[in-house]
Amino acid sequence: MSEKDGQQAQAAASATVKKLVKAIDANPQDAQLIYQLATVLTEMQDYEQAEELLMKMLGQFHSDLAATDLLTYGLGNVYYQAAAYDQAAQMFAKVQTDQRKLDAYLMLAETYMQQKDYQKAFAFALTVHDQRATDPAVNALLGDILLAMGNFHQAADFYDQALAKQASDGQLNFNRGLVAMALGQDEQPFMAQAKKLDPAYVAQSAQRINDIATLIHKHEPADHDEEQ
Structure with missing residues (x-):
């Protein structure tokens, strides 16, 4: 601005x-x-x-x-x-x-997310999801929490639900792209859309692309368990 x-x-x-x-x-x-x-x-x-x-x-x-x-x-x-x-x-x-x-409850989830208390954040967000299953804000938050926890498959599912309702959200596309990278999927469609819709957010979040490598390494065994 x-x-x-x-x-x-x-x-x-x-x-x-x-x-x-x-x-x-x-x-x-x-x-x-x-x-x-x-x-x-x-x-x-x-x-x-x-x-x-x-x-x-x-x-x-x-x-x-x-x-x-x-x-x-x-x-x-x-x-x-x-x-x-x-x-x-x-x-x-x-x-x-x-x-x-x-x-x-949704704001409690956001608050605990900021405090990196992901288990509490997830519990409150999931309670809201029980009543607002198609709300893209709720699904996006669940995706963010699960991404932070390294649960990439579940994060992708919630992000996809959010994108089905809100495809023109640059931040949402960027985060889905991060998950795609973690899962070995093609992240380019999501990242290209993110750059088009919200280039400022993509620029300020560039470090997260590097950070995702750390998360992949840290949570790789858990992800293999999810696939079984």
Whole structure:
């Protein structure tokens, strides 16, 4: 993003904040507006203000479980984006309502993935998959977790399911290409598509192509077992 684009994005975000503050003043009992404001602040990387807003409003909505869950989930997202993963996990684990729980489980999977606790990440992602089996985001995350664990055959399966719904995702194609390399398959179609769709991601992820060789060596016996 150029400096000009960055300035325009910042100006647009600031305008959105002002609009949301005005809307909240007019509708102080609308938890969705508060969540939206916290989300914009988080996108602006103003984590401290987003955290302060949500903590304050959690007290105001303490008797409304749906609102509390929404704001708690939002607070988890603030901590996740700020890389405060222990705090993020604590917030996501507090979500109670069915409406929000699967989203919280998915973010718990993301959080544990960031902490390299792949077993916990896989367990939460698989729980979400039981309810959202065709969701490409869920299948892509399961692919990422299994790739990190060195379970290449299973990773390929989940990536293929995700690609069936979201073929124009550059990151997804790149990761599927990594798995293809690990399995001795032709990675070129996936890598070519990834470069076409998201060249910036491919460039910044080039080291992962080298890293995959380490994973192949480390997990080769496990992969042979899977094939039996």
